[in-house]
Amino acid sequence: MFELLGHGLLTVLQWNYLVPLFAGTLIGIIGGALPGVTITMTIIVILPFTYGLDPLQGLAAMTGVYVGGSAGGLVTACLLGIPGTPSAIATTFDGFPMARGGAPGRAIWLGVWSSLFGGLLGGLFLILVTGPLAAIALQFGPWEYFSLFVLAMAMVAGLAESSFIKGLLSTAIGLLITVIGTDPIGSVPRFTFGSEFISGGFPFLPVLIGIFAFAQIMSDIEKAAVPKTPEAVLTAQPSLRVSHLKVIGEILSRPFLLLWSTIVGILIGVLPAIGGSAANMLAYDQAKKFSRHPERFGTGVPEGIIASESSNNANVGGSLVTIMAFGIPGDAVTAVMLGAMTIHGIQSGPLFVSQQPALAYGIYAAYILAHLLMVLILAAGALFMLQITRVRLAVLAPVVLVLCVIGAYALNNTMQSVYVLLIFGVFGYALVKGGFPLAPLILGLILGDQIEINLIRAIMTDDNPLLFFTRPISGALLFCAGLSVALAVWQHMRHRARTAREEAPDF
Amino acid sequence: MRTVLRILAATAALAAMAMPAAAQNYPERPIKMIVPWAAGGDTDNIFRPFAPLLQKHIGQPIVIANVTGASGTVGAREAKGSPPDGYTLYAVHDYIHLVHYAGVTDVKYSDFEPICLLSATPSVLTASPKTPWKSWAELAEDAKKRPGQITVGATLGSTSHIFPALIEKAAGVKFKYVSYEGLAPRMNAILGGHVDLTDSNLTQKGKVDAGQLKFLAIAAEKRDPEAPDVPTLKELGMDIVYAVLRGLIVPKGTPAAVRAKLDEACGKAAKEPEFADAMKKQGTRVSYLNAAEYGPFLDKLDRESKVIMTELGLAKQ
Structure with missing residues (x-):
């Protein structure tokens, strides 16, 4: 195994892989640092550039974006108090106060080194666990897959902050979109209204690009005031000088915190559908709960930064495990990566690591090297990243939009994809306006076909529906799904009861 | 009215003149090869090594598009709907006859023109x-x-x-x-x-x-040297010889000159030793037929498929 990893590292260290990896990491950090540009958007933007590369080059670039993006958010989070990506939200809680309190260098470097340690621990997990997990994934029959997807949907709908009902509705809309077109088993056209345009269904990536990139950019433009950075901050040129040994010491003297945040990140990553944005919040929450001085969280304590930043990079490792062992995407970013693999003719799944060891270990190597590159890039240019936030949205938005359209068109070289992008861009924007969370929708979209196929397969294999409950893994997964829904409903009720009590005196 | 007719006639004449010119310059841009099955599957594994060889002889990039779903019929529909200009190739095997008789799709092999048969893979x-x-x-x-x-x-x-x-x-x-x-x-x-x-x-x-x-x-005539321990169905008393036959076709109406160019390039590509090596790795032998031979062969396969499907009770009434 380590021989293969060594081979993978040597491969990726060659110029033709190192250059895409470096470019990916750099672009990822920039995308991560820019408020309003998410990692998903960044990976969509570089997607068309990977079509012409060989598979490992393309995947190295994408891994770079994923790793870089997960770390890049911390610069803006600490220095400006604006999370560059949703996966750096919790970093602002303590990073910004610490930076304002006169220790910007400490805040940034606590984040960078935590990202590195969290990421590398996540990498260790990735390398050690993917193989055994793939063996377990092979034991997953149609029942288990179906139940796993049900659990994923229950969890993501429950996580939607705004409203549980809207989260569920959003998931349902995603599932409904996948119903349109020819059904995957019997080739019966559904909701096509006899139109050739939709008879093949809506291709996944253009829909994803439309909903995620297009709709999001539109709402960013609307609140153009958000990324406005006070000129004073940008010209101040804070000194980021800090004793690295001391910062690393600060992190390593809290091994339990580091480890626990990493585990939270990995687990959130492994679970299909829940991404880095949930990982950093949860890890922060956990760190606060386990702390001896929870009241000091939010005032600039190092624990907050360590928890948030180590968990969001570990989350990347976890997500990669899921696509490589199960062949199902953990979130929108890995969905795009899976799409890119398919374009290159590679099918991921339980047999991926054993049949494509060169590629699998190449991805591991890219993941590890991306972390080192991330540290180098941030060491050289953390302040430069800050200057990038000066780029006006009026310039940035059109560039991103054009790249989105090119990406969609180049998928199959058909205009149909572009029209689909447009339709779903508008549709997604309308949903955002209606207060619907988009993450559950994307999940429904990613899993829709798979849920249907596995349900039908299960029934074709054995028409006893009780098997979903009596097969141990499947039953356990469904139980967790029920639990997660119950928990979400309970939390919601409690929240409502509390706010009702607080509001009561107004009447 | 007369002017309209005249314009129409002139347009038609122009189009007729333009047609051979377009065929003459063919191919001017990358050619899409629709593989109606998932990447990494059998069909994909057979056409993927063929694509660069065809590219070498036709002189334009061959881009593989895996259009999957519904027993390959989603790709079939897309291929049928593509413009018949030689820029869409459709990678098929016997399923095109079978799914038609099974009633899965109305797309038929006769909606296309044959280019070449490439390979046979015993089941x-x-x-x-x-x-x-x-x-x-x-x-x-x-x-x-x-x-x-x-x-x-x-x-x-x-x-x-x-x-x-x-x-x-x-x-x-x-x-x-x-x-x-x-x-x-x-x-x-x-x-x-x-x-x-x-x-x-x-x-x-x-x-x-x-x-x-x-x-x-x-399901071969005799045991394969690669797996000498595996008995043939014939030895076991069942008269079944079955191989999956894969070839390339294009939408009906593709100009003859374009088809001739594709036919020629396919013939050269199929004879490359690299292709034979790649096929051996796929448990497959190269079984080349040119366009003129492939057409009647498809007719024969279609008749046989109809008989098989009816006999097995799988044909839709």
Whole structure:
């Protein structure tokens, strides 16, 4: 195994892989640092550039974006108090106060080194666990897959902050979109209204690009005031000088915190559908709960930064495990990566690591090297990243939009994809306006076909529906799904009861 | 009215003049090859090494588009709907006849023009490691005891469905079919023991040697030198010879000059030693026919498929 990893590292260290990896990491950090540009958007933007590369080059670039993006958010989070990506939200809680309190260098470097340690621990997990997990994934029959997807949907709908009902509705809309077109088993056209345009269904990536990139950019433009950075901050040129040994010491003297945040990140990553944005919040929450001085969280304590930043990079490792062992995407970013693999003719799944060891270990190597590159890039240019936030949205938005359209068109070289992008861009924007969370929708979209196929397969294999409950893994997964829904409903009720009590005196 | 007619006539004449010119310069841009099955599956593995060789002889990039779903018919529909200009090639195998008679789709092989036949892959009856049978005889005995209970992973209405169905008929047994599209998902299912049997081919020999799979019989005329221990169905008393035949076709109406160019380039590409090597790795032999031979061959296959589907009771009434 380590021989293969060594081979993978040597491969990726060659110029033709190192250059895409470096470019990916750099672009990822920039995308991560820019408020309003998410990692998903960044990976969509570089997607068309990977079509012409060989598979490992393309995947190295994408891994770079994923790793870089997960770390890049911390610069803006600490220095400006604006999370560059949703996966750096919790970093602002303590990073910004610490930076304002006169220790910007400490805040940034606590984040960078935590990202590195969290990421590398996540990498260790990735390398050690993917193989055994793939063996377990092979034991997953149609029942288990179906139940796993049900659990994923229950969890993501429950996580939607705004409203549980809207989260569920959003998931349902995603599932409904996948119903349109020819059904995957019997080739019966559904909701096509006899139109050739939709008879093949809506291709996944253009829909994803439309909903995620297009709709999001539109709402960013609307609140153009958000990324406005006070000129004073940008010209101040804070000194980021800090004793690295001391910062690393600060992190390593809290091994339990580091480890626990990493585990939270990995687990959130492994679970299909829940991404880095949930990982950093949860890890922060956990760190606060386990702390001896929870009241000091939010005032600039190092624990907050360590928890948030180590968990969001570990989350990347976890997500990669899921696509490589199960062949199902953990979130929108890995969905795009899976799409890119398919374009290159590679099918991921339980047999991926054993049949494509060169590629699998190449991805591991890219993941590890991306972390080192991330540290180098941030060491050289953390302040430069800050200057990038000066780029006006009026310039940035059109560039991103054009790249989105090119990406969609180049998928199959058909205009149909572009029209689909447009339709779903508008549709997604309308949903955002209606207060619907988009993450559950994307999940429904990613899993829709798979849920249907596995349900039908299960029934074709054995028409006893009780098997979903009596097969141990499947039953356990469904139980967790029920639990997660119950928990979400309970939390919601409690929240409502509390706010009702607080509001009561107004009447 | 007359002016309108005149304009129409002039346009038609112009178009007629433009046509050969377009064909003359063909190909001017990349050519799309629709593979209606998932990347990494059998069909994909056969056409993917062929694409760069064809590219070498036709002089334009060949871009593979995996348009999957519904027993390959989603890709079939897209191929049929593509403009007949030679910039869309459609990679097919026998399923195009079968799914039509199974009533899965209205797309027919005669909606296309033949370019070339490339390869033949003999089918191998393969069992999951979790099944108790060591040979066909044991399977047959068990199947007679439990009719309709032994599961077969198959692409419904396609070759992986027909091949076991032929065995069912010859041996007088009954299987239960579960939809698993493409070889890769079928392999996951059979390795995990979620189905008992499937149709595979000699590409899976490595897994058999590692004890992860069991080959029960091969549907070839004689035993394959790569797997000399696997008996032929003929030896086992069933008169079944079955191979998956793969070739390239283009939408009907593609200009003859364009087809001739494709035909010629395919012929050269199929004769490359690299292609033969790549096919050997796929448990497949190169079985080349040019456009003129492929057409009648497809007609014959179609008649045979119709008979098979009707006899097996799979044809839609």
